[in-house]
Amino acid sequence: MRQVKVLLNEDEIPRQWYNIMADMPTPMSPPLHPGTGQPLRPEDMAPIFPMNLIEQEMSAERWIDIPEEVLEKYMLWRPSPLYRAYNLEKLLDAPVKIYYKNEGVSPAGSHKPNTAVAQAYYNKAFGIKKISTETGAGQWGSALSMACNMFGLECRVFMVRVSYDQKPYRRMMMETWGAKCFPSPSNITETGRKILAQNPDSPGSLGMAISEAIEDAVGKEDSRYSLGSVLNHVLLHQTIIGLEAQKQLEKIGEYPDVVIGCAGGGSNFAGIALPFARDKIHGKEVSIVAAEPTSCPTLTKAPFGYDFGDLAMTTPLLAMYSLGHDFVPAPIHAGGLRYHGMAPIVSHLVKEGLVEARSYHQLETFEAGIQWARSEAFIPAPETNHAIAAVIQEARRAKEEGKEKVILFNWSGHGLVDLASYDAYLSGKLTDYRLPDDEIERAKKTLGQFPKP
Numbered sequence: 001m002r003q004v005k006v007l008l009n010e011d012e013i014p015r016q017w018y019n020i021m022a023d024m025p026t027p028m029s030p031p032l033h034p035g036t037g038q039p040l041r042p043e044d045m046a047p048i049f050p051m052n053l054i055e056q057e058m059s060a061e062r063w064i065d066i067p068e069e070v071l072e073k074y075m076l077w078r079p080s081p082l083y084r085a086y087n088l089e090k091l092l093d094a095p096v097k098i099y100y101k102n103e104g105v106s107p108a109g110s111h112k113p114n115t116a117v118a119q120a121y122y123n124k125a126f127g128i129k130k131i132s133t134e135t136g137a138g139q140w141g142s143a144l145s146m147a148c149n150m151f152g153l154e155c156r157v158f159m160v161r162v163s164y165d166q167k168p169y170r171r172m173m174m175e176t177w178g179a180k181c182f183p184s185p186s187n188i189t190e191t192g193r194k195i196l197a198q199n200p201d202s203p204g205s206l207g208m209a210i211s212e213a214i215e216d217a218v219g220k221e222d223s224r225y226s227l228g229s230v231l232n233h234v235l236l237h238q239t240i241i242g243l244e245a246q247k248q249l250e251k252i253g254e255y256p257d258v259v260i261g262c263a264g265g266g267s268n269f270a271g272i273a274l275p276f277a278r279d280k281i282h283g284k285e286v287s288i289v290a291a292e293p294t295s296c297p298t299l300t301k302a303p304f305g306y307d308f309g310d311l312a313m314t315t316p317l318l319a320m321y322s323l324g325h326d327f328v329p330a331p332i333h334a335g336g337l338r339y340h341g342m343a344p345i346v347s348h349l350v351k352e353g354l355v356e357a358r359s360y361h362q363l364e365t366f367e368a369g370i371q372w373a374r375s376e377a378f379i380p381a382p383e384t385n386h387a388i389a390a391v392i393q394e395a396r397r398a399k400e401e402g403k404e405k406v407i408l409f410n411w412s413g414h415g416l417v418d419l420a421s422y423d424a425y426l427s428g429k430l431t432d433y434r435l436p437d438d439e440i441e442r443a444k445k446t447l448g449q450f451p452k453p
């Protein structure tokens with residue numbers, strides 16, 4: 001019988017995360033203090049994050065031990081299975097083998113708990129009692145709610161107003177796990193009250209919600225803020241995905257020609273890609289592809305420079321590809337990919353030519369998701385559909401070139417809480433969005449205001 005899944009035993013789970021900072025072939029531009037423009041010092045971030053996570057954020061150690069308490073929680077769904085997508089291969093009739101890591105098996109349904117659990121653990125270990133965060137469609141908010149509940153922490157989530165009103169199910173998940181979820185803008189922060197005074201019907205945005213969550217967290221001894229993507233320590237925690245995949249592929253004597261992930265803030269892509277990027281830096285031949293939406297083309301079109309992570313300009317300045325911190329993305333259904341910036345690590349790898357970025361239209365991604373659901377059966381998240389679109393494109397190319405290829409990708413999450421977007425697609429209500437060129441000119445001007453990396 002053919003083997004569909006490659007599983008690792010629990011005792012085969014990787015016990016360390018991989019930190020690519022130890023292997024970067026060229027130095028990265030450091031984050032800068034938002035006020036002084038000087039390189040950020042650990043103590044500058046102390047009001048926002050616990051010091052143990054700040055140390056990880058700035059670490060250059062190649063391997064970082066995963067605490068026993070975190071491994072214990074990971075065991076609820078990890079090691080995640082590596083699947084071979086035989087049915088899609090057959091449908092595409094191309095000379096490719098398609099392998100994928102199924103991160104949809106976590107309790108929250110995506111890769112996000114890999115870092116949520118670690119962040120909750122380190123906050124708890126530092127004596128923190130309350131964590132505040134923001135969420136768009138609710139994937140991050142639900143993952144952190146689950147993780148906080150596991151470690152007995154209070155969790156406060158500022159959820160973008162439109163999503164709060166239109167997408168109630170992830171709010172219900174958050175509340176089921178014991179978190180408090182507020183529509184943002186809210187009347188519990190100064191930032192929120194100011195916005196509401198000007199516009200009581202403000203639909204909110206991720207930038208506003210980040211500013212609210214930071215304000216809610218800082219200035220209190222026992223509370224901190226948490227971010228679900230972009231930062232070095234978040235990407236670090238996600239490398240468990242790629243490290244497991246390497247062990248699984250080794251078991252069956254395979255190595256990928258192409259590694260693919262979708263990229264919003266860059267965390268799930270980095271999770272699968274960074275261990276392979278390490279091999280590539282050391283001479284291995286492997287292409288690594290990040291897939292993003294044409295409506296929010298951070299890696300494929302935006303300028304590289306210093307920019308803020310939030311609208312209110314409270315975060316450190318990060319060296320990254322960015323559409324501008326005040327960019328308002330089109331209302332595509334892949335909510336997790338609607339972020340103006342990109343993880344500095346992923347940005348740097350693209351700039352150095354180690355990672356290739358491609359963009360996909362919304363309709364093409366849903367077409368890919370439907371093909372997947374009708375061959376491999378699992379219904380993917382709208383974000384994941386971008387990775388699947390890249391896989392299908394790669395398979396078609398292999399067929400045209402008559403070349404055999406082994407493809408590995410990250411199936412970042414299931415779409416069972418996003419069925420309304422499938423409904424919209426199937427009833428012909430979805431459209432494509434292409435970003436107008438003047439938005440790129442605008443981004444260049446915004447980034448031009450800050451020091452050059």
Ligand SMILES: *Cc1c(COP(=O)(O)O)cnc(C)c1O
Binds near residue numbers: 139264267336381413
């Ligand atoms: C949040 C999310 C993403 C995008 O976030 P990254 O940090 O870029 O990984 C992708 N897929 C799913 C299922 C998500 O929930």
